[in-house]
Amino acid sequence: MCPSKKQARLAIPILTLLTLLLLCYGVGNVHCSTIHENRVDLQALLDFKHGVMDPSGALSNWTLNSHFCRWNGVECTTTPPFRVHGLQLTGQSLSGQISSSLGDLTFLNYLDLSNNNFVGPLPLLGRLQQLQILYLYNNNLSEIIPDDLTNCSNLTALGLSSNLLVGSIPPKLGLLANLVYLNLRSNQLEGSIPGELGQLKLTTLILGDNRLSGEIPKAFFRLFSLQHLSLEFNMLGKALPSNIGELLPNLKELTLENNMFEGPIPASLGNNALGLQMIDLSSNNFTGQIPTSLGKLSNLTFLNLQYNQLVARNNQDWEFLNSLRNCRSLESLSLAYNELQGSLPPSIGNLSTSLRKLLLGGNSLSGQVPQSIGKLSALSWLGLGNNNFIGTTEGWIENLKNLQRLFLKWNNFAGPIPYSISNLTQLAILDLRGNEFDGPIPASLGNLSRLQQLYLSNNNLQGAIPPNFGNIQGLTLLDLSHNNLQGAIPPIPSEFSNLPQLTELRLSSNRIFGEIPTNLSECQELSVIELDQNILTGSIPLSLGNLATLNILNLSHNNFSGFIPTTLSSLELLAHLDLSYNHLQGEIPINGVFANATAVSLNGNWGLCGGVKDLHMPSCPAVSRSIELKLYLTILLILIFGFVSFVMSVYVILLKKKKSRRPYLILRSFGKKFPRVSYKDLAQARGNFSESNLIGRGSYGSVYRGKLTQAKKQVAVKVFDLGMKFADRSFISECEALGIIRHRNLLPILTSCSTIDNRGNDFKALIYEFMHNGSLDTWLHQKRYSVSAKLLGLAQRISIAIDIANALVYLHHDCERRIVHCDLKPTNILLDDNMNACIGDFGIANLLGYSSSSSSVAVTGTVGYIPPEYAQSVHASTSGDVYSFGIVLLEMLIGKQPTDSMFEGELNIVRFVEKLPRSNVTYH
């Protein structure tokens, strides 16, 4: 049966109603989204989302699966038609441009997209008649503020600060009749402040940190309701109206710092704007006296008048200080850098007991600091620097127990630094520079555990640096320069290794002696080291090259000797290096800071040579000429005084020149752990140890030549013959020796290998750099080796002798442990591409001082080279090596081996040379 027409007519409205009801219900539901009545808002939001980059997924639930009223940050009206009422997406890392589609959200009341990374122009929102709050601050929005914005006639709060907006402030903003809050701080707005703003009912006006210029418009002072006026960091100028307090009686905050205001501080501020809590007029050109009326501001917490030209010459001028005692809430007062003169009135002690910051530096205050200042026991920051105060700090300082920063610099305070200063346990910065404090530095300063910066420079302090400074964990800056301090830099590690944050160490111009502690480099944050004008000695520690953040290094006018560590050239941040007037020698590095002649000062070091051209230093000869000359003379001496004196003299001369020897180069910086190489690598590297790659047989095994494929490096591999007695011990001995030594004249070991070979036997090998010019032996005795004629010239022989002597001096005297080589002979002396000699084969080296390994081992050098005493099983000694060195020298000069068949019976190489007719010595 069909429904009647009447029924049908009734059914249609009911159905419509049901649909509507469903729709309305659907707002809170999932299914309604496709049939939005308010499509406009949906489309506007989707368009907005489309233009936005959303790395943190803030808009991830902005999908058609749910009604937009439930999207993140969207708030809708509570009644139909459920339009977007608010959009708040602050601090969501959103970037991209803000679409002007938001201008279609005509029900929008507030829009907050602050603290994101939006760029581009401000969106056009002129149609948002209901918009009251617009916060787009702290983005990167650019271009001008569009006039269009001024159509949002309901706006009450406009926050566009911290963007990149340019152009001028639109005068039409004056049409926003409801505006009470306007913040355009930190943009790039130019021009003058439009007087039209004076038509508004603003309570807050913040235009600071722009490029605004001109005067404050007169109309402005109609802003009767204004509570907060911030115009700081602009170029605004001229005098303030004297009745500013009457015109703006509701002011609570007035910040005009860093402008070009001049004239007097209007007394009306104190007389009329009684609610003022914060006044900042600093860094302007205000003149005249400080009005006593400021004392009426009972709610004043912050008063900053520093950097003006305010005067106080007599008691009347100083009266303001007395009146400020009524500001019982005052927490911060700065009058620094004005023209206040005379002595500080004792009424200073009557200031608010809440005062935490008092800055009076940079005036012309004189006389003693009134003891009453000690009543300001809440002070955490006291600045009295750059005045003419005299007397001591005794009597008041110990009462300021909450002080965190104390600046007394550049006055005439005298007497000892009071012991009681160590009662100021909160101190973080103590600056007593430029006074006449004398006596020792109280060790009790080391108990100030919160200290970060300690300046005691330019006083008359004496005695030593207290060693307990190292206990101050957080110390970042220590400046003790220009005093009469004596003694060594306190030893490390007990002291400075505890200073992990130290960035500046200044000890210039004292009488500090001794060496730089090598562990200074454990203060890894150091960027400034100034130790100039002291009497420091020793060499510049290589470890300074570990200070990656080093920016300034000044070691000038000391007695440093030795060479310039090449490690300094790897410091990328090093911009100033002054090593002038020391006794440094050797070649100047050419890279890093040394490449810039203006950044480096090396004058007054007579032993330096080389370096980049702009340094205008003498170039370095291949062998230093003076050394060559001395050796030449020495060799002549042999011929005159005979063999014994010769050997002893070379050794002794080189020992004496220990400090001035040619630079050691760190050839590589592997630690005690060597890089790993497998047996397979090695076997491959030298053709499975075939005879064709054999380049010699050492004391305990064979030496092969090869190439490491990975490192593409020619190497020599010494394979220990573990069948031989002591070979195992020899491997360990050599590893130990080479593990601790590094010298340009010692054969560099690349790595070691201790494993099982492919037949299951123990396999031990050492891998060295390959020396292309073979051993000294092959050069001295070519007939034995069927190689083409090579001749060593006298200069080369001398250079090789010096290299060997250098290596021995290092082994005997400069090493961590004294090492006796025990087997010095030409086959163990290898020559690199440039004919530099390196001593190799430490297989039987004796590490004097290692109790375990060596002392009982019978010395087993090579006959002919070992001293006669060794035959009586005397323990290995450095003198033994020197004897061997002497034999090698003779061999180099006369070309005969000590084992030559001609030496038999009583005749040995030493006697032979002794008996030679003086004129007959020729070199081979």
Ligand SMILES: *[C@@H]1O[C@H](CO)[C@@H](O)[C@H](O)[C@H]1NC(C)=O
């Ligand atoms: C979308 O995310 C916001 C914030 O996480 C959450 O409050 C809201 O309930 C989510 N909406 C939906 C439909 O999941």
Ligand SMILES: *[C@@H]1O[C@H](CO)[C@@H](O)[C@H](O)[C@H]1NC(C)=O
């Ligand atoms: C603005 O851009 C600059 C560089 O273009 C960037 O360093 C800064 O972090 C950005 N600021 C914001 C709030 O996105």
Ligand SMILES: *[C@@H]1O[C@H](CO)[C@@H](O)[C@H](O)[C@H]1NC(C)=O
């Ligand atoms: C401003 O908002 C109020 C309600 O907040 C509203 O009554 C008034 O109509 C709005 N003004 C305009 C021009 O829309």
Ligand SMILES: *[C@@H]1O[C@H](CO)[C@@H](O)[C@H](O)[C@H]1NC(C)=O
């Ligand atoms: C203050 O005035 C002097 C001249 O009277 C001028 O040289 C100086 O630049 C001014 N300083 C400021 C901050 O306006």
Ligand SMILES: *[C@@H]1O[C@H](CO)[C@@H](O)[C@H](O)[C@H]1NC(C)=O
């Ligand atoms: C000072 O502050 C108090 C508390 O905020 C307030 O009640 C009082 O009215 C203020 N005084 C003046 C003079 O504005």
Ligand SMILES: *[C@@H]1O[C@H](CO)[C@@H](O)[C@H](O)[C@H]1NC(C)=O
């Ligand atoms: C300083 O502190 C010590 C103990 O920490 C105390 O004995 C001494 O009285 C204090 N001195 C002053 C002046 O407060």
Ligand SMILES: *[C@@H]1O[C@H](CO)[C@@H](O)[C@H](O)[C@H]1NC(C)=O
């Ligand atoms: C060289 O050093 C000076 C002084 O430190 C510095 O001003 C200059 O920029 C440096 N020049 C170069 C090319 O680094």
